[in-house]
Amino acid sequence: MATIFIVDDEPTLHELYCDLLEMCGHDIVAEAYDGEEAVELLKTMDEPPEVVIMDHRMPGKDGIETTKELLEINPDLKIIFASADKAVKDDALALGACDFLSKPFPIDDLLTEIEELIAAV
Amino acid sequence: MGKARILIVEDEAVVAENLEMAITDGGYEVVGRADNADDAVNAASELKPDLILMDIVLSGKKNGIDASYEIKEKLDIPVIFLTAYSDFKFVDKAKNTEPYAYIVKPFQEGQLFASIEMALYKSQIAKRLKASEAKFRDLTELLPQTVFETDERGNLTFTNRTGFDCFGYTQDDFEGGLTVLQMISPEDRDRAKENIGKVLKGEYLNGVEYLVQRKDGSTFPAIIYSTPIIHENKRVGLRGVLIDIIGRKQAERRIEEEYRRAEFYIDLMSHDINNASQVTSGYLDLLLRMPEFPPKFRKHVEIALNHVRKSSKIISDVKTLSEVQLGEAELTRIDIYPAFASAVETAMSQSRDVEINSDITEGRYFIRGNAMLFSVFSNLLTNAVKFDRHDIVKIDVDISSSDDDLYWKLEFKDQGRGISDHYKKIIFNRLERAGESAQGTGLGLTIAKYIVESYGGSVWVEDRVRGDRTMGSNFILLLPKGG
DSSP: OOEEEEEOSOHHHHHHHHHHHHHTTOEEEEEESSHHHHHHHHHHOSSOOSEEEEOSOOSSSOHHHHHHHHHHHOTTOOEEEEESOGGGHHHHHHHTOSEEEESSOOHHHHHHHHHHHHHHO | OOSOEEEEEOSOHHHHHHHHHHHHHTTOEEEEEESSHHHHHHHHHHHOOSEEEEESSOSSSSOHHHHHHHHHHHOOOOEEEEEEGGGGGGHHHHGGGOOSEEEEESOOHHHHHHHHHHHHHHHHHHHHHHHHHHHHHHHHHHOSSEEEEEETTOBEEEEOHHHHHHHTOOHHHHHHOOBGGGGBOHHHHHHHHHHHHHHHTTOOOOOEEEEEEOTTSOEEEEEEEEEEEEETTEEEEEEEEEEEOHHHHHHHHHHHHHHHHHHHHHHHHHHHHHHHHHHHHHHHHHHHHOTTSOGGGHHHHHHHHHHHHHHHHHHHHHHHHHHHHTTOSOOEEEEHHHHHHHHHHHHHTSSSEEEEEEOOOTTTOEEEEOTTHHHHHHHHHHHHHHTOOSSEEEEEEEEEEOTTSSEEEEEEEOOSSOOOHHHHHHTTOTTTTTTSOOOSSTTHHHHHHHHHHHTTOEEEEEEEETTEEEEEEEEEEEEEBOO
16 A cells, blocks of 8 residues: 555546545545646655656646656655656656656556555665 | 842942942842932831941941941941041041941952951851840849849849849949848848858859848848859859749748647647546546446446547557658668567467567668657558457568668568458558548558658558468568668
């Protein structure tokens, strides 16, 4: 079981992630709808999340920019990119994202990745 | 030319008579005689002789030189002056009428004929030169481009009508002095100066683009082609053509905008549809994971799930296609093998029993291509598997050098249901068939074709067994060798 932080501007995807991850026993500890909010939220969290699910195309700061800032606050964050912008895959991985899931991806891929990440800790 | 027709203007009857006899004997035709200037002018207008023999001293108020002036104003007829030694003082004045020769009386026949022949010949040349000059002047004036000439310092010495119209200068401006650099926008002047120097040194420049400037200060983009004017082996100026390219620039900009717009739509659509597909497929996935989900509906959800994935595949195909068509992917020397191996892997993972036999090996077959080669192989192999209903799908992939040694020839031989001759021709041309109903194989083969063509190669399909399409197909690829 992992504590998870969702960053995505699409509310239905929040619902999907919550329904799915909670069904599988994970704990959604924070949700942000844009990059700014994500950065602010992380700063206020006493306990950092074990996994961040990061969208790329969001109003204001994009996922790459947001990832940069989150990693500056906490370099140990495990960030999984979940985006329909395949073109930013290389940038995301180079920046330190743990994985890049290209939307639409089978949810098994997400679950497996989360399990691997928490097992590695 | 027939007999040359000659008009004699001479006020001394005896001399005139002698002249006519001599000339007629010499094989010319005397078409008339005049003994004073006015008659000479009238006779010249009416008879239009090929040549006039004109005595300088005539009876009456006007002399032969006056007559020559008048004739020259209206007609283009060569004149030979006849003078006595005592009249030689007139010769200087006569010069201005551009006579072809002087004959001093008393004349010798030989000298007379030689002068006549020379005058006739020179006047022919002059006429041709005039015609040729008129032709080039007309062409220059008709050209919708600016034509100009300058001296070696860049002062304009000539420009055509278009030049005046285009730049808004008048004949008065021109006569007051204009330089070619005045026509160039200030920011481009240094470059223009440099280039003028180069052309004057004999360097060949292809058309050079400048921002040029009208009299009112407004500017427009233009290409200037120029060449040195050579006179007595020296470069004494420039001759050039200036083409307004504002229309071309605007068209280029429009096309660029269209490209950007198309890219934008594709990007927007694919991003948002993929996001929506994530929600749909995510929930379908979720349904299947629920312990209480009734197993008898499992199949239905799986079909729905499959189709959501298919729509994502279409989106990614369209993106690939637009990337190929926009020519964004660079070509380098690549090994065929890695792309082929991963395409084989993809084809094998389609939950069918698939056997793919091939002699393609690593480090042996190189082409000029890019990472999209995988899509070509993957589309061909996936199709081959899809349309083969045998329990075990068997595909042979042969590779050989083309007869001209320029290409690697790959043959994908399947044992599927084959392709009709009609369909063989159109199977790769989904885009050309854009108006037709969208059925059939999707975009895979069209993508393959565009990619292969972007490499300078080609792809087509034949029957695996000639004449019997039911035995399967042979998809043939020619890929340009990469050294």
